[in-house]
Amino acid sequence: MIRSMLFLPGNTPNIIVNGEILGADAVILDLEDAVAPAEKDSARILVRNALKYMGFGACRVTVRINAIDTEFWQKDLDAIIPVKPDLIMPPKVSCAKDVQTVDAYITALEEKLGLEKNTVGLIPLIETALGIENAYAIASASPRVRAIFLGGEDLTADLHCKRTKEGNEINYARCRMVVAARAAGVEVYDTPFTDVNDDEGIYTDAQYAKSLGFTGKSAISPRHVKAINEVFSPSAKDIAYAYEVMEAIRIAKEQGKGAVALRGKMIDAPIVARAQQTIAMAEALGLGREA
Amino acid sequence: MEKKLVSSLREAIELSGLKSGMSVSFHHHLRNGDYTLNAVMAEIANLGIKDLTLNASSLFDTHAALEDHIRNHVVRKINTNYMSQGLGRRISEGLMDEPVDFRTHGGRPRDISLGITPIDVAFIAAPTADCAGNCSGKYGPSACGSLGYAFPDAMYAKKVIVITDNLVSYPMQGWSIPEIYVDYVVKVDAIGNPQGIVSGTTRITRDPVGLIMAETAVNVIRHSGLLKDGFSFQTGAGGASLAAASFLKDVMLKENIRGSFASGGITGYLVDMLNAGCFESLMDVQCFDLKAVESIRTNPRHQEISAMQYASPAAASAVVDKLDVVILGATEIDTDFNVNVHTDSNGCIMGGSGGHSDTAAGAKLSMIIAPLFRARLPIVTDHVSCVSTPGRDIDVLVTQRGVAVNPKNEELMLRLKDAGLPVVDIRQLKETAERITGVPAGIKRGERTVANVIYRDGTLIDTIKSI
Amino acid sequence: MGNIIRQATAGTLESSDVFVSLEPCASGLEIEIDSVVQKQFGEAILSVVKEVLSEHGIDKGKLTVTDRGALDCVIRARVETAVLRGKGE
Numbered sequence: 117m118i119r120s121m122l123f124l125p126g127n128t129p130n131i132i133v134n135g136e137i138l139g140a141d142a143v144i145l146d147l148e149d150a151v152a153p154a155e156k157d158s159a160r161i162l163v164r165n166a167l168k169y170m171g172f173g174a175c176r177v178t179v180r181i182n183a184i185d186t187e188f189w190q191k192d193l194d195a196i197i198p199v200k201p202d203l204i205m206p207p208k209v210s211c212a213k214d215v216q217t218v219d220a221y222i223t224a225l226e227e228k229l230g231l232e233k234n235t236v237g238l239i240p241l242i243e244t245a246l247g248i249e250n251a252y253a254i255a256s257a258s259p260r261v262r263a264i265f266l267g268g269e270d271l272t273a274d275l276h277c278k279r280t281k282e283g284n285e286i287n288y289a290r291c292r293m294v295v296a297a298r299a300a301g302v303e304v305y306d307t308p309f310t311d312v313n314d315d316e317g318i319y320t321d322a323q324y325a326k327s328l329g330f331t332g333k334s335a336i337s338p339r340h341v342k343a344i345n346e347v348f349s350p351s352a353k354d355i356a357y358a359y360e361v362m363e364a365i366r367i368a369k370e371q372g373k374g375a376v377a378l379r380g381k382m383i384d385a386p387i388v389a390r391a392q393q394t395i396a397m398a399e400a401l402g403l404g405r406e407a
Numbered sequence: 408m409e410k411k412l413v414s415s416l417r418e419a420i421e422l423s424g425l426k427s428g429m430s431v432s433f434h435h436h437l438r439n440g441d442y443t444l445n446a447v448m449a450e451i452a453n454l455g456i457k458d459l460t461l462n463a464s465s466l467f468d469t470h471a472a473l474e475d476h477i478r479n480h481v482v483r484k485i486n487t488n489y490m491s492q493g494l495g496r497r498i499s500e501g502l503m504d505e506p507v508d509f510r511t512h513g514g515r516p517r518d519i520s521l522g523i524t525p526i527d528v529a530f531i532a533a534p535t536a537d538c539a540g541n542c543s544g545k546y547g548p549s550a551c552g553s554l555g556y557a558f559p560d561a562m563y564a565k566k567v568i569v570i571t572d573n574l575v576s577y578p579m580q581g582w583s584i585p586e587i588y589v590d591y592v593v594k595v596d597a598i599g600n601p602q603g604i605v606s607g608t609t610r611i612t613r614d615p616v617g618l619i620m621a622e623t624a625v626n627v628i629r630h631s632g633l634l635k636d637g638f639s640f641q642t643g644a645g646g647a648s649l650a651a652a653s654f655l656k657d658v659m660l661k662e663n664i665r666g667s668f669a670s671g672g673i674t675g676y677l678v679d680m681l682n683a684g685c686f687e688s689l690m691d692v693q694c695f696d697l698k699a700v701e702s703i704r705t706n707p708r709h710q711e712i713s714a715m716q717y718a719s720p721a722a723a724s725a726v727v728d729k730l731d732v733v734i735l736g737a738t739e740i741d742t743d744f745n746v747n748v749h750t751d752s753n754g755c756i757m758g759g760s761g762g763h764s765d766t767a768a769g770a771k772l773s774m775i776i777a778p779l780f781r782a783r784l785p786i787v788t789d790h791v792s793c794v795s796t797p798g799r800d801i802d803v804l805v806t807q808r809g810v811a812v813n814p815k816n817e818e819l820m821l822r823l824k825d826a827g828l829p830v831v832d833i834r835q836l837k838e839t840a841e842r843i844t845g846v847p848a849g850i851k852r853g854e855r856t857v858a859n860v861i862y863r864d865g866t867l868i869d870t871i872k873s874i
Numbered sequence: 875m876g877n878i879i880r881q882a883t884a885g886t887l888e889s890s891d892v893f894v895s896l897e898p899c900a901s902g903l904e905i906e907i908d909s910v911v912q913k914q915f916g917e918a919i920l921s922v923v924k925e926v927l928s929e930h931g932i933d934k935g936k937l938t939v940t941d942r943g944a945l946d947c948v949i950r951a952r953v954e955t956a957v958l959r960g961k962g963e
Contacts, residue, residue, distance in 0.1 A: 129948040130888060157955055338618070845946060848913065
């Protein structure tokens with residue numbers, strides 16, 4: 117269960133070494149934007165070694181590789197696939213074919229290296245206007261796609277508009293991403309909140325993303341992780357209600373009743389589905405009934 | 408009464424009757440901005456006085472000139488509570504014939520008051536004074552706030568010389584140390600560099616590991632059972648400790664807890680807590696930043712305390728004994744919870760107890776905050792290279808990868824476990840660190856004793872060897 | 875395989891990192907290590923450096939390692955990067 121995904125620059129040992137204790141459910145080791153072109157080789161080797169010799173404990177590991185229009189992405193995969201990250205994040209994905217290109221390369225590597233197939237997932241980073249319009253095609257382009265990820269910064273540049281804290285400019289993109297992901301049956305992650313000094317703003321931004329249906333959100337600062345985890349965890353109230361719903365259903369079944377009411381409200385299939393999701397999430401997070 | 412105000416340091420020293428073999432003392436409220444110790448020692452050297460015992464509450468790198476005075480036998484012996492890295496290294500290399508005696512902020516006034524370390528002449532740098540020697544740290548261009556550590560020197564030295572760069576007309580208002588103790592007053596151009604005396608602002612850490620530890624520290628306090636009305640608290644000025652104070656403030660305000668006092672070295676963060684109503688008062692032995700200086704000058708609830716009242720075991724009672732929680736640092740901690748704050752990982756002197764052992768002994772909950780490893784060096788060892796504070800006085804170690812509770816505090820262990828905090832055995836923390844860093848090779852210590860570490864009750868707790 | 879053909883560096887002098895500098899040397903292998911944890915890890919660092927060099931078939935070259943408390947996996951990465959750069963790969 118991944119709520120928070122924390123970007124860590126791929127060429128900074130001091131940060132990578134402590135990556136697993138920063139509270140994020142997943143880290144994104146970045147070989148792309150956080151690394152200068154002249155240091156692509158050293159970051160790639162450092163990230164490979166961090167995975168090979170050290171690991172990130174209970175933290176899931178995503179590696180953001182360089183885009184497929186660069187000379188780096190294949191070398192990135194050559195180095196990283198053998199050390200088995202959970203997910204590969206290809207950036208600037210604009211169509212299903214971009215995903216399939218990366219997928220095919222990984223599959224060939226797995227064959228060559230004798231690795232178990234299809235264990236490495238993909239989380240395409242969608243950050244262009246074309247990518248947003250193709251979001252469903254991207255999300256369903258390969259069984260490797262586990263989630264899609266919205267990149268708000270590059271997108272606004274492509275949209276010829278300014279990125280703001282309120283985020284009205286990416287509202288359509290956010291909604292489109294959620295619908296595409298849910299239609300394809302994959303998870304969906306929101307763009308990071310970029311003001312690292314605004315401890316309140318992160319809550320508002322994360323709550324909005326959650327209200328739209330996002331699975332979780334990324335962060336470029338460890339300071340945002342706590343807020344994201346809090347917002348994307350079911351609340352104690354939600355959990356208690358979910359158990360009540362399930363209990364009401366159980367009793368109704370026992371009594372052979374068709375229609376069930378709880379606190380004067382009819383419990384229909386979507387309410388049951390949401391209760392089941394909440395309980396599954398709470399259990400995955402180790403949150404108890406009373407939590 | 409003869410005239411106290413004299414025209415030069417030299418005249419004051421001569422009038423004091425200082426002779427070779429005697430002892431002189433200094434306080435460290437001007438910290439790394441202090442000019443006074445160097446100026447006085449230079450004058451003493453010029454006068455041909457030798458073989459002095461130097462009793463300074465702390466020594467900083469700005470006092471590097473001491474190296475020459477030691478080589479030239481002007482200074483024969485040093486008693487101090489803290490020594491920063493530069494001078495510490497020289498001492499560790501074997502600069503002195505006699506070992507340095509390290510005490511604690513409470514042990515020093517104890518031994519001065521009991522006559523164990525008598526002072527012949529005390530030199531008290533004062534940011535403001537009048538011609539009779541009434542003086543204070545709260546006012547003037549070199550204001551440092553509290554003069555807490557200077558009180559025992561003023562009260563017990565045979566002769567007391569107040570040195571000021573801000574002489575005001577008699578009687579000055581709001582004095583801290585009264586004229587009754589003062590023999591001579593000297594006006595100089597500057598007693599220190601204000602920029603080195605207090606930092607403009609002390610900032611909480613931005614280091615994510617420090618913030619994680621601070622958050623855990625506050626959770627430990629919350630679940631210790633001590634965080635309730637009447638709560639008392641002390642913390643150091645380290646980045647993670649300040650962050651903990653800042654998080655603690657949020658918790659106290661949210662839960663509407665009205666504490667009693669915060670003590671020790673005071674920063675702007677504790678002033679904020681006072682002003683927000685988290686505490687009834689601050690008990691200030693030393694100010695760390697301008698906000699603290701401003702507060703002690705203007706807010707009667709922000710009170711100056713002497714080193715004796717702060718921590719002396721010889722005092723009838725002391726503030727440290729009323730503390731609920733203290734947050735402290737460590738360069739090393741061993742699996743018996745003994746803490747080293749005197750030497751670095753190479754065994755080189757770079758600090759001292761200050762109020763570490765005093766507050767640890769007094770507080771109901773003594774917490775160490777330290778990262779599991781710094782660069783590549785694990786913080787938890789089998790045996791610390793120097794015991795500064797005994798493990799029996801430490802209750803809990805907070806790291807970024809777990810909390811270790813001293814088994815002697817079973818109640819705390821149960822409380823923290825029940826609260827779901829990541830409680831682990833301290834040996835497990837050591838193993839976790841070593842799995843990441845590798846096992847460090849042991850350091851060979853030299854043969855010569857370069858320093859004695861004297862616990863607050865006067866007993867020798869450890870010795871530091873040459874490197 | 876093949877030896878160092880050009881001067882190369884890798885890493886930084888930041889805390890927890892290591893700066894590796896190497897250059898061709900006809901006579902053999904020269905390794906110089908300067909570390910903030912020399913006393914505790916000097917030997918360990920040397921053996922890791924040698925291991926990486928041997929994995930890459932390097933038996934000639936002059937190597938300077940300035941360590942700021944880097945973990946083994948970081949030292950391995952920086953030495954390997956410097957070697958690949960020095961080989962012109």
